[in-house]
Amino acid sequence: MLIVEDLYVKYYTRRGTVSAVSGVSFTMQKGEMLAVVGESGSGKSTLALTIMRLLPRNAVVERGRILLDGIDVLKLSEDEMRRIRGSKVSMVLQDPFTTLDPLRRVIDQFIEFLMEHGLDRRSAEKLALEALESVGIPKTLAYSYPHQLSGGQKQRVAIAMAIALKPSLVIADEPTTALDVVVQKQIMDLIDTIKRGGTSVMLITHDIALAIERADRIMVMYGGEVMEIADKGTIMSRPLHPYTQGLLASIPRLGSDKIPESIPGYPPDLRNPPKGCVFHPRCPYADERCRSIKPQLIEVEKGHWVKCHRVVKA
Ligand SMILES: Nc1ncnc2c1ncn2[C@@H]1O[C@H](COP(=O)(O)OP(=O)(O)OP(=O)(O)O)[C@@H](O)[C@H]1O
Numbered sequence: 164m165l166i167v168e169d170l171y172v173k174y175y176t177r178r179g180t181v182s183a184v185s186g187v188s189f190t191m192q193k194g195e196m197l198a199v200v201g202e203s204g205s206g207k208s209t210l211a212l213t214i215m216r217l218l219p220r221n222a223v224v225e226r227g228r229i230l231l232d233g234i235d236v237l238k239l240s241e242d243e244m245r246r247i248r249g250s251k252v253s254m255v256l257q258d259p260f261t262t263l264d265p266l267r268r269v270i271d272q273f274i275e276f277l278m279e280h281g282l283d284r285r286s287a288e289k290l291a292l293e294a295l296e297s298v299g300i301p302k303t304l305a306y307s308y309p310h311q312l313s314g315g316q317k318q319r320v321a322i323a324m325a326i327a328l329k330p331s332l333v334i335a336d337e338p339t340t341a342l343d344v345v346v347q348k349q350i351m352d353l354i355d356t357i358k359r360g361g362t363s364v365m366l367i368t369h370d371i372a373l374a375i376e377r378a379d380r381i382m383v384m385y386g387g388e389v390m391e392i393a394d395k396g397t398i399m400s401r402p403l404h405p406y407t408q409g410l411l412a413s414i415p416r417l418g419s420d421k422i423p424e425s426i427p428g429y430p431p432d433l434r435n436p437p438k439g440c441v442f443h444p445r446c447p448y449a450d451e452r453c454r455s456i457k458p459q460l461i462e463v464e465k466g467h468w469v470k471c472h473r474v475v476k477a
Pocket residue numbers: 174175176181182183201202203204205206207208209210219221369433
């Protein structure tokens with residue numbers, strides 16, 4: 164369904180060039196939930212915006228290919244991309260305020276979005292109401308203004324818009340971070356039902372515990388690179404990258420008197436990334452090779468990819 168090949172994205176800034184995504188490759192299957200996890204600044208949102216073709220103007224895709232249902236996304240014209248956005252791939256953001264105009268009724272914004280994709284007003288209104296109802300937003304709320312909705316309700320509206328045209332892929336970038344715990348669970352349950360309906364979901368989160376709870380597979384990013392990919396059971400039982408191991412050790416456990424350990428040190432400065440392995444300055448096992456040679460992402464067992472010199476193929 165989705166193939167990302169050797170993707171490189173840079174931001175040009177007055178203070179230098181930021182290598183935000185470097186050599187990222189992975190695939191997604193139809194109907195699966197892939198969690199993309201990593202600390203702040205690891206390139207998760209940049210990856211999402213590249214797939215959506217919504218990067219800011221100071222960003223450049225230097226290299227790579229993105230195939231979505233066989234469509235070469237990076238080669239499409241702006242017009243072609245506008246037709247695909249929302250209908251083949253859509254995005255749910257952390258802050259639904261940015262999706263919704265506070266001054267216009269929810270239903271009007273929804274209708275306009277659907278009409279941009281070729282629906283006439285009557286079928287757009289019908290589909291909008293159906294989509295809203297499917298996420299638990301009743302008709303009365305549909306005809307109100309965004310400021311009359313709670314954060315969770317706004318996020319439901321954003322999800323309804325993301326799924327209305329039955330896209331193959333929904334990218335959810337920290338969809339629950341701005342919400343309280345109870346509403347977080349409701350929104351994640353809703354995202355689960357989308358997945359069960361056959362839509363692939365890319366869940367972007369810094370929260371590895373949430374990723375483990377919800378996703379089928381997990382992709383760990385660090386410093387703009389993929390460090391490890393595997394199904395969630397493998398990540399939990401046999402994490403091979405020291406960074407993945409560090410993330411797992413940082414999960415607080417209820418009822419345990421062990422204090423979770425955070426990974427010492429800070430993420431790299433991507434204007435001037437470290438030589439060799441990007442993680443070596445924080446890695447407890449780093450040796451001379453790690454400081455000088457960049458490791459390759461290799462498949463150590465079926466479906467389990469790791470980028471670390473210490474890991475050898477079984
Ligand atoms: N518009 C921009 N201009 C310049 N640099 C940017 C821009 N947006 C992001 N960056 C830089 O690109 C790198 C990757 O950022 P990105 O937002 O993709 O990370 P992230 O993993 O989504 O982080 P977070 O968890 O904080 O959302 C960071 O070093 C960030 O500072």
